[in-house]
Amino acid sequence: MPAPSILPLAIALAIGVAGLGLVIGQWRVIIIGAFALFVAVVALGFEYPEHGQESHDPDSAPSSGGVDPRKVGLWAFLGNECVFFASLISTYIIYKSRNTTPPGADLLEIPLTSISTFALLMSSLAMVLALAAIQRNDKRWMRGWLGCTIALGLVFLGVEAYEFTHFYHQGLALQTNLFGQSFYTLVGFHGFHVSIGVLWLTTLWCASLSDRFDKLRALSVELAGLYWHFVDVVWVVIFTLVYLMQQVKGA
Incomplete structure (x- = not known):
């Protein structure tokens, strides 16, 4: 199993802070969120888990049909993003329906x-x-x-x-x-x-x-x-x- 990492949570929180700053119109909050996001993404890109070598232990091999937890986590994140963008698109459609041009x-x-x-x-x-x-x-x-x-x-x-x-x-x-x-x-x-x-x-x-x-x-x-x-x-x-x-x- 991959070693636990706090970086995905840090990225999610940083995005939330930056988004909150954009909504309330506070540039300082946006900058703080963007900087935290930058640090977290850079750290994630250079993160080398200790299990990064091939394992010869049959007990540690993934089960047939098993999916890496990191991939599951990303799909869950993308699902959340789908809901987020769906809400933004719905808002645009609702407004546009009230004004054709x-x-x-x-x-x-x-x-x-x-x-x-x-x-x-x-x-x-x-x-x-x-x-x-x-x-x-x-x-x-x-x-x-x-x-x-x-x-x-x-x-x-x-x-x-x-x-x-x-x-x-x-x-x-x-x-x-x-x-x-x-x-x-x-x-x-x-x-x-x-x-x-x-x-x-x-x-x-x-x-x-x-x-x-x-x-x-x-x-x-x-x-x-x-x-x-x-x-x-x-x-x-x-x-x-x-x-x-x-x-x-x-x-």
């Missing part, structure tokens, strides 16, 4: 956001290739594909930062109207999750420079990949709802 919706730039969406989707493919590489113990290609995933994630975040800045200068701020509040909250929280993913992948890339990082650590890459694919799928829903459906008359 919300003030500020005309600022959305479909072509530019389509490019960032394509970059994020391609990053999922690169993530799959990175996992396949480490599973065959090819660290060189794993680092290459992982670096590609990180770069594409940064492209997505860069476009989102430009988009937010452009909207702000055009007069659409968080306090402007309900559309601004729902848009920045939904898209902003997703961008926050992408940032966490980029940080996670970066720590894995740095950890892979160690000689101790081999195919036995493939689960670490797989867990990061599951999280990354999750934020990709969530973005497909957000992009369709917020951007594409906005162009459909009466949607």
Whole structure:
């Protein structure tokens, strides 16, 4: 069994603190949560459990069909995140149903956001290739594909930062109207999750420079990949709802 770790709990608490700060509009709380998240994710990326070597003890071998507890924990976390994003999306839909053409919706730039969406989707493919590489113990290609995933994630975040800045200068701020509040909250929280993913992948890339990082650590890459694919799928829903459906008359 894997050694117990407090880091997943620390990450969850840090996300909660940062989210609370965003909700109440206190930048100090956001900074504290973000810093705690940074420290916890970096520590998790470099964490090498004592059981990181192959075990020759038949009693310690996983049972047939057994699932690693870390993977179960991540799936539970992603399930909680599904509920979180479902609530944000529901809020957006409820508001939009009351106003077919919300003030500020005309600022959305479909072509530019389509490019960032394509970059994020391609990053999922690169993530799959990175996992396949480490599973065959090819660290060189794993680092290459992982670096590609990180770069594409940064492209997505860069476009989102430009988009937010452009909207702000055009007069659409968080306090402007309900559309601004729902848009920045939904898209902003997703961008926050992408940032966490980029940080996670970066720590894995740095950890892979160690000689101790081999195919036995493939689960670490797989867990990061599951999280990354999750934020990709969530973005497909957000992009369709917020951007594409906005162009459909009466949607």
